[in-house]
Amino acid sequence: MVYSHDGFGLGNIRRMLAICTHLLDSIPELSILVVSGSPMLHSFRLPKRLDYIKLPCLNRGTSGEFSAKYLGTAIDETVKLRSQLILSAIANFKPDVFLVDKKPYGIRNELQATIEYLKAQLPQTPLILLLRDILDHPDVTIPEWQKHGYYEAIAKFYDHVLVVGAPEIFDIRIEYKLPPKVAQKVQFCGYIRKEFGRKGPNFVRNELRLSPDEQLVLVTPGGGEDGYNLVDAYLSSLALLPASRKVRSMIIFGPEMPSRDQAALEWKAFSYPRVQICEFTDDLMSYIAAADAVVAMGGYNTVCEILSVGKPAVVVPRIKPSQEQWIRAEHLAKLGVVTAIHPDRLTPDVLLRSVLQTLNTPQPKISAPAINLNALPKISQYICTLLAEKRALPFCRTCQPPEQLQNLAIAKIV
Template structure:
């Protein structure tokens, strides 16, 4: 935001975590009804008094009303071109009519091509992108992966695509901070958001139970969406393993990552960026369902020498997974070959926003982001 002193930004969010982050005088949050993803890939309303369909209808009304009265110069949609379940369909029309520059932001990996192509055709997503979006920003690098490969896209859509590089913001001040109350040497286990990471936490605990001689203590970072009942069970198990620590939500995990000897994670986008940017030794245990996003990202990173990968069913064997953990810990003593990923995405997005605002012939005013 410092680059644009007169810019204000609104983040339209259904995460429920806006209050956990440091406030900024020119960034505001507009909260809509929360929904949560189930293990099978379906969703439900967090508010149990309403159905998922009612939650989506409420989100749609709220977004439409907000944008009718407070249209933006730039609107960035995160990952889902039409929203989670079509709630942006009318909003895109509203913004297009008001002359807003519409941007679709996509992660470096979405899903396997066959499944994604079918989904986009069934939902009319390609047609919607062609009709509404002016730019498609891919938050990755072309030498890592093309998230749209294998899709039948018109040239008019392909021509709007550009790679930004990965979205990583280094915080040098964290290098001077040591995590309080943790061992000097530890293995960090992170579940990202945490909603579906319980299997990873339990797999690590089982490995430590099977092999108490693992020398590096584990620190388990559960994530903000960890199920409360599962969290209690994990904490109870961890208390019986000497040296193991459990941390709930942490809005700034970089300090934990920076000071860890090695990392075990699921290979979600944010974890991937934070770990790879810090050149940490990492073992990914990617989720296999409902999408292959994490698995594709992890396997590609392994090809480039950036990580090691263990599949979920392999992690279910405590003795075998304990061996994997030992190997990971020992690998910190070996030189690490590497592939330098482009981590300048935030800087490049700033340049793109600057160019859009310049083309609109006025200073920066308002940016909306929905995600």
């Protein structure tokens, strides 16, 4: 069973679905039940042997405060409803492994009752916390974890902490001052390699009617809820584009961009015949692979997509309600992997100069293979081993158990 933390954008559910899909491909007899409040879950292609329970949606504005997104109910009532749905699901589904995204107690502690039930009624079910590479600035994350008792929760309840990142880029054990009992549970899995899209680059470029001498810039603000400024700055930058440059632009707004913002940007885009726009695609990788350069926000999934195809990119991360995107972009920019622009410095002129420089030097200084992108097989190894320990399933055919767990697993099976 998988709990997908979600309160802003598409990042969490996209990441968790990528993990679930790889697990199902790796472990033939596995079934996965996802509990999530993502309003876009139904829009994705879901693999066989995966089903989901849709929780009432929550929304987290730029202030970081949660509220009910659609229901006219108070936040406490909505969280109570979500909490009871999760508890009922786990009591009836009785998972062999429970994978929790990001927050040890869930949003506003909605998982606490479920975790206590697991330990009392299903003590043989391992509890795994999955963390992305960076949560927020340490000055924010450390006090938040201390306030909510997350260090103690991990030490008491969780068997493993899997980090989809690399310690050489950001080591959460050091940055977030994890106590030794918590730090020893941490395993870095690398970043998530994204599979190539369903359409080849030549097919996409023909679909968009690009001529051979045109360069394609893909603009993607992720889910789009706070992507207006990035897209607006990019459209304004096209007025400064030299007439000699043959650049076509594909802008994907994201399904959560407000209708008013979409309408304003569509109106502005009418002035630029070489701009094509769409609201959403579930095959973003096809367009990233076809592009000569990408202009994007710095969300975890988008960065992984850029790294997976070694695509040159200009990243303009959000800095509210979290510094996570800027910290990631800054670290990758220092490695020469992307060009990063702080949103406070974002102007059409700055953006255009960065885009043209990126188009003129299309190969990143560090190729994607230089960064560990093996998170999915690594996670599958851990899940395979835990299931084998419980004799719920044999080791999957496509992976071997991690060395630190292999001896324990073999001993228990024998």
